[in-house]
Amino acid sequence: MQNFDFYNPTRICFGEGQISKLNDLVPQNAKVLILLGGNSARANGTLSEVITALGEREYVEFNGIEPNPTFETLMDAVAEVKAHKIDFLLAVGGGSVIDGTKFVAAAAKYEGDAWDIMTSFGAKVESAMPFGSVLTLPATGSEMNSGSVVTKKSIKAKLPFMSPHVFPQFSVLDPVKTYTLPERQIANGVVDAFVHTTEQYLTYPVDAAIQDRFAEGILLTLIEQGPKALEKPMDYDVRANLMWAATSALNGTIGAGVPQDWATHMIGHELTALHDIDHARTLAIVLPSLLRHTKVAKKEKLLQYAERVWGINSGNDDERIDAAIDKTQDFFEELGIKTRLRDYQLNDTHIDALVEQLNTHGMVALGEHQNIDLVKSREILVGAL
Amino acid sequence: MQNFDFYNPTRICFGEGQISKLNDLVPQNAKVLILLGGNSARANGTLSEVITALGEREYVEFNGIEPNPTFETLMDAVAEVKAHKIDFLLAVGGGSVIDGTKFVAAAAKYEGDAWDIMTSFGAKVESAMPFGSVLTLPATGSEMNSGSVVTKKSIKAKLPFMSPHVFPQFSVLDPVKTYTLPERQIANGVVDAFVHTTEQYLTYPVDAAIQDRFAEGILLTLIEQGPKALEKPMDYDVRANLMWAATSALNGTIGAGVPQDWATHMIGHELTALHDIDHARTLAIVLPSLLRHTKVAKKEKLLQYAERVWGINSGNDDERIDAAIDKTQDFFEELGIKTRLRDYQLNDTHIDALVEQLNTHGMVALGEHQNIDLVKSREILVGAL
Structure with missing residues (x-):
């Protein structure tokens, strides 16, 4: 066996009905940016369940993170974070939304050109915003790791980054939310x-x-x-x-x-x-x-x-x-x-x-x-x- | 599958030579209590390797945690923590030493009779001192969980407790340290x-x-x-x-x-x-x-x-x-x-x-x-x- 370091602090709340736990998982006074992909979380009721669980907390929605999340879109989300003084991110979707949220979490704290995060494969990330996820599509594992893949449309580059600062604080995995997937x-x-x-x-x-x-x-x-x-x-x-x-x-x-x-x-x-x-x-x-x-x-x-x-x-x-x-x-x-x-x-x-x-x-x-x-x-x- | 919560923030440093990482793992200005069982860690050189890795940090040794750690002995360790204004615990040994250290970590912060921790099965633990471990005996799993078993000699009671506050911050697992075990x-x-x-x-x-x-x-x-x-x-x-x-x-x-x-x-x-x-x-x-x-x-x-x-x-x-x-x-x-x-x-x-x-x-x-x-x-x- 090779020597290794293992560290994974993400909390998993698994099972039917676990979205209601968001009220305990998200800090009480947080101002939340909810990051979303296409329309499915809205159409199938997951989003409204999330919003109900957030209770009185202020939130802003950010829609349209693509299946291969793009730097261009994610930088728009970073602008929203700054404009609304967001202090907690909540990804609601599959691996692409979670990957994108990891980038937003790191980029919002990064001084300089945020594409550096990708070209350094994450080495330049020194801190990140706290975030959690509600997973709707089992596939990438992004809900419980510190990796992410982001695409820069303008140069057709799809690159990975990793950083110990971008573990989700928690991920909610409710298998029922996958019933309506194509x-x-x-x-x-x-x-x-x-x-x-x-x-x-x-x-x-x-x-x-x-x-x-x-x-x-x-x-x-x-x-x-x-x-x-x-x-x-x-x-x-x-x-x-x-x-x-x-x-x-x-x-x-x-x-x-x-x-x-x-x-x-x-x-x-x-x-x-x-x-x-x-x-x-x-x-x-x-x-x-x-x-x-x-x-x-x-x-x-x-x-x-x-x-x-x-x-x-x-x-x-x-x-x-x-x-x-x-x-x-x-x-x-x-x-x-x-x-x-x-x-x-x-x-x-x-x-x-x-x-x-x-x-x-x-x-x-x-x-x-x-x-x-x-x-x-x-x-x-x-x-x- | 039943619903579940999974959370395990312990960092594992696994492999030959990993004890040297203690210098990165233990806070720089910590005053450390090293908790030990019998004489084996001293006899086989593990203790001196640990002390070398701790560098300039102040430390105190506490010897004699038994194979089934007793409340009586552990309360002596709590007294040492208070007497020396210790702010970090380091267990060096097997599951009993780590179990004992978990109890010391919780008891040192507990107001009232620390045996309450055991009779409440950990429910009364609201905080604990930070601690890590250097494992020398593969068996109990205590190095990467939040459970502990403590014996009260005076009443011949051996009871378990669990608390999310007593996960080790880190555990060092060097298989070479097990070569000399009986x-x-x-x-x-x-x-x-x-x-x-x-x-x-x-x-x-x-x-x-x-x-x-x-x-x-x-x-x-x-x-x-x-x-x-x-x-x-x-x-x-x-x-x-x-x-x-x-x-x-x-x-x-x-x-x-x-x-x-x-x-x-x-x-x-x-x-x-x-x-x-x-x-x-x-x-x-x-x-x-x-x-x-x-x-x-x-x-x-x-x-x-x-x-x-x-x-x-x-x-x-x-x-x-x-x-x-x-x-x-x-x-x-x-x-x-x-x-x-x-x-x-x-x-x-x-x-x-x-x-x-x-x-x-x-x-x-x-x-x-x-x-x-x-x-x-x-x-x-x-x-x-």
């Missing part, structure tokens, strides 16, 4: 959580027994619950398991003390930035090709994955690994998520621009061995055609 | 962590998929690593896995949103209070008998346990359950932990006094269904003769 978003969420898990698990062995077992537990749960979540949208326990699986996949638990490989995310970000493909779909495109490309380096963990997650015990090493990767890709397809670039009307003429973007963003040494350079990223993209 | 303590630690896990897992199903998988992952890890830890005391990865398994077993992760059954602990506490049997050994005595006694109520989870943890797939329901309980008991015995009261020179003449102690301490409705009354506790003890 199938597409549920399927995306399953794939996002699945790939978060593999990125912390499918690297090389460091004898981290607990982390491996927990990662396998999340993958088994997603394989079991994902299809059910599509079939039975109002099954409380299925939605609860999916929601908690997605949070558990990226709250630091399975990533403590193990190597990590975020290459799939980094390559996927460029697909979203240039071609506006849903984040999870970019992961479903990149991961199978990346695993095939790196199957020698990842051999031992892929064999463990084949056995413990997919129950594959027959065939030689290569056959078992290939079968596990095929099963992974089939799982995404069965959720209705296409896994090939051609499914999104992209072909080999689009690869150069994607590789160039990786270069521009410094993504030239990806993977757990920092050896996925631009040549290999190109091969991975070609493998996904 | 076999007995390692075996005890494996059993303690194992039973912590079963007490949150072997109840009734509530469709909590992640919590079940994580609990099974901890049990599988303990079964795999426990015997190795005895065979190869200086295998870093084995000790690291054991240490992280024990912490993970009781940091709230597997207990969130599921029923819990702490009857084994509560009955076991009386065995320690009256007969001074090691805590873990009392659990190894009580658990198999308790599982046999409650196997109808726990049927579904016991079948899941048989299959997923012990790989038992043949036989009818009863046979599979019996086999799983037998395997559990055999596992404890193979670690060198005796599992029968007679192994500790106790017989049926000792049962009355144990039951009377349970009554005195209000332990009259134990288990996930609160239906283990004194009659059933007696039967469980008789079953363990």
Whole structure:
């Protein structure tokens, strides 16, 4: 096991009816900015439930945080914070709204050009406003971590930042709030959580027994619950398991003390930035090709994955690994998520621009061995055609 | 899944050499009380490593916290805190030292008779001194939770308390510090962590998929690593896995949103209070008998346990359950932990006094269904003769 620091102070209030706890969670005299995405929280009643729970507190709404939250929009929110002397932020939505709120929390306290936060990957963040979240879409894990991804439209750049100052103080997770989500978003969420898990698990062995077992537990749960979540949208326990699986996949638990490989995310970000493909779909495109490309380096963990997650015990090493990767890709397809670039009307003429973007963003040494350079990223993209 | 609140702000610094981080973790101007158990931290060099890491900070040592920390000793430590105007506590030891430090942290701030803390099970704790820990014995999980158990010698009472005010600010976990532990303590630690896990897992199903998988992952890890830890005391990865398994077993992760059954602990506490049997050994005595006694109520989870943890797939329901309980008991015995009261020179003449102690301490409705009354506790003890 590698040495690690683990710290996660976010309070989770999980279950039906937990939104009413906001009255205890938000400081009594806070002036609150409620940050929202599209219209769904308003349409399905979540927003009015939130406002009721806030009681007498003053609040201002900020609408329109995009699925890939943009710097441009978020800076408008920062202006609202200042104009209204807001002292608490409350994200109501999915990972994009929470990611965006993290940026607003940091940017509102930042002196200078707030884009520095992104280009320093968060290193320049020295403080942030307090905030909480009400999660409506299980997927990204942003509700219980200190990471965020923000897109600058003007330069088509989608970049991550992390800072210990942007843990939510609390997150409310009510599975009932996911009943009305479109199938597409549920399927995306399953794939996002699945790939978060593999990125912390499918690297090389460091004898981290607990982390491996927990990662396998999340993958088994997603394989079991994902299809059910599509079939039975109002099954409380299925939605609860999916929601908690997605949070558990990226709250630091399975990533403590193990190597990590975020290459799939980094390559996927460029697909979203240039071609506006849903984040999870970019992961479903990149991961199978990346695993095939790196199957020698990842051999031992892929064999463990084949056995413990997919129950594959027959065939030689290569056959078992290939079968596990095929099963992974089939799982995404069965959720209705296409896994090939051609499914999104992209072909080999689009690869150069994607590789160039990786270069521009410094993504030239990806993977757990920092050896996925631009040549290999190109091969991975070609493998996904 | 049941509704739950999860909150755990303890920072974990895990790995070889992490004690040097104390310089960053302890406030710069703190006056520190270092709380210690027996002589082992001094003898094996851990204490001097701690003192070196504390640099210029003033500190006072408090020695002699017992394996079952006593109210009487801990109140002496509270007096030291006041006499030396201490403002930070640092536990260096195993679960008993950390449990004791939690009590000192709360008692030093408590107005009135500090035993109130125990009789209110922590409800009366309104604040506590800040503290951290350097863990030397993987077992109790106290390094990353807000629970503690304290014994009042004068009345032979061993009681638990919990309070959100007594989370350690940080805990340093260096597996190397466990190399010199006696076999007995390692075996005890494996059993303690194992039973912590079963007490949150072997109840009734509530469709909590992640919590079940994580609990099974901890049990599988303990079964795999426990015997190795005895065979190869200086295998870093084995000790690291054991240490992280024990912490993970009781940091709230597997207990969130599921029923819990702490009857084994509560009955076991009386065995320690009256007969001074090691805590873990009392659990190894009580658990198999308790599982046999409650196997109808726990049927579904016991079948899941048989299959997923012990790989038992043949036989009818009863046979599979019996086999799983037998395997559990055999596992404890193979670690060198005796599992029968007679192994500790106790017989049926000792049962009355144990039951009377349970009554005195209000332990009259134990288990996930609160239906283990004194009659059933007696039967469980008789079953363990």
